[in-house]
Amino acid sequence: MTLAVRYTSARTLDTAPAAGSEPGPGEVELAPAYVGICGTDLHIFHGDMDARVATPAVLGHEMAGRIVRVGPGVEGWRPGDAVTVMPLRWDGTCPACRAGHQHICQHLDFIGIDSPGAMQQRWTVPASTLIRLPATLPLDRAALVEPTAVAVHDVGRAAVKSGEKVVVVGGGPVGILIALVARASGAEVRVVELNAHRRLLAEELGLSTWDPAAADITELVRQWTGEAGADVAFEVSGAAGGVDTAVDALGVRGRLCLVAIHPRPREINLHRFFWRELTLVGARLYDRGDFERAVDLVADGTIPAQRLITKIVPMTEAPAAFEALESGGDVMKILVDCTDEAQGAAV
């Protein structure tokens, strides 16, 4: 019997035995090694997504691991291969899919939310979701590929170009990854973040940061851009004030990429959108191209993944890790170690 970390009800996780399932046609069984805890997992933990999540629910969609068993008809993969998973299943028939936007399929199955996720010792998924990892890439770092794919997608949606000035509002894991990917695209980047620990980490990664509690961001942008305003802003904070900061930062024809989830409507300064001909772009998830680019960026060190990992905990400590992340303290990314070795006698 293997273990799984399960969400059972608001603010409650448990660790329970899970029966592995024989991989069916077109499926593979994986042994997840490391699984990151994502902001969406925290939303579920809060109970905010109970209408969507069937309990008990195995969470987790940021992972790296190895193939254990290969189901009938699966070609090109074999046990032992190092992989990550693009955790999307689409119907292929809805208008979004037919338009080529499968990642926003109108009936998307997001694996780890709508169906069981990776925070378990054995995980069966369609082989079509697999993304190959370089043999030399440590699996803990590779667990950062999924959020890096988010960042690649976001930077692509905002069409960031070399030489542009970019403001990232919110310096959590996704904000930092966006800043790093935008920098790799040749942009000049500033990260706006309230938390001193996160600012320090960003600075250690060579990113310039601004503390919105200590200075007027609009004025800093004005000085930085010589009155022009920024070319691109990313709203990654999820806060109403973050939206205003991002809108105010932009110069004429500036693009605001909306990354954070705002469950409730927000007041937006539409007059500024008119006056400066701004563009707001929604961004969600990623496609295979984003994922493959993310593998490259993590593997070549453009994304210094190991620097973003605050700590790695065994499955039994996952509930405490969720609590720590929720408190918003001095943590960036926490990985859950799902390897058989880490569970010791539990296997």
Place this chain on the structure above:
Amino acid sequence: MTLAVRYTSARTLDTAPAAGSEPGPGEVELAPAYVGICGTDLHIFHGDMDARVATPAVLGHEMAGRIVRVGPGVEGWRPGDAVTVMPLRWDGTCPACRAGHQHICQHLDFIGIDSPGAMQQRWTVPASTLIRLPATLPLDRAALVEPTAVAVHDVGRAAVKSGEKVVVVGGGPVGILIALVARASGAEVRVVELNAHRRLLAEELGLSTWDPAAADITELVRQWTGEAGADVAFEVSGAAGGVDTAVDALGVRGRLCLVAIHPRPREINLHRFFWRELTLVGARLYDRGDFERAVDLVADGTIPAQRLITKIVPMTEAPAAFEALESGGDVMKILVDCTDEAQGAAV
């Protein structure tokens, strides 16, 4: 002495003698023939723009007329030429201008708001603002070129393509013009409008309309698009409900072009922007290319300008016309006749 229609204070217009001014170097003196009353003129009339408008202010920026006198150094123009005016003066040095977006210059002089407008018998403007009109185009119809240029710009900002499904929320003059320009681009168009008179006029122009008081627009869009949602929506109503209607109408990767002016922040369903990867595009004014295309569309009858002109009034009746438009009744476009002939003994 000639006459001018002037805004003097909230809800007050007068008709007063105006001294013509000798055209200086690079300038021309025009005799405006017909001047349209625009929504922005109504905003000024309400007193909403008193912080920007220096009184007494001669209003009017939708015009057609003829050159009377040509100032020193002006080449290519001569008295009698039929012209309209692109009423923009930019500084050429601000970041917006340097980026090639002169129409949203950070120090834009919009002629008719920031400096004296066309609602007078003689009007001196820089020759650089002139747009030539075909000799065969009646000047009353040509007064619709400026709002048509707005529509051309909006349809361009939304990047409407042939075969796309487009919802225009708001069927006033600009909404109808957008619908006509989008249709000329090959789009299928629906106009959402509360006012029965405006819907009737739109239908007479071959546009399909929906009454939001009589039906659930979201459901109509769903049926019309086979669950997909619209490709493009234009928000031309200025109402909070109009923004919601436009956002709800869009399918995945849909584009919302923001045309109406929303002076105060509006609540926006940002979750929908995330979920469907929508884009919001602000659009303001036009450039010379938009204006020249607008001349073509009015001249070739694609824009049946004469059908949009509800009536033409002499300058002395302009105050009553503003009142009629403000009441929002069964009017579309009203032109003020500024010809010397119409003023009779006043010249």
